[in-house]
Amino acid sequence: MDLLRIIIAILLPPLGVFLQVGFAGAFWLNILLTLLGYLPGVIHAVYIIAKR
Numbered sequence: 510m511d512l513l514r515i516i517i518a519i520l521l522p523p524l525g526v527f528l529q530v531g532f533a534g535a536f537w538l539n540i541l542l543t544l545l546g547y548l549p550g551v552i553h554a555v556y557i558i559a560k561r
Contacts, residue, residue, distance in 0.1 A: 511558060518554035522547075525554045529561060 518525025526539040535557050543550030 514558045515555055518558055519551055522550035522554035526557050529558050 514525050514528055517528065522543050523536065523540050526536050530536055535553075539550055539553050539557070542553050
């Protein structure tokens, strides 16, 4: 399941984080990072998914 979440996180980072943590602070941070730049959003999403 984590592999599927990582693939989703690469395509759409906030969705990957949402599937992992829901509407927690990490989700909102990821939306902000994705708006500032796609790559920071992807890095953060993969980190959140791999950490748990």
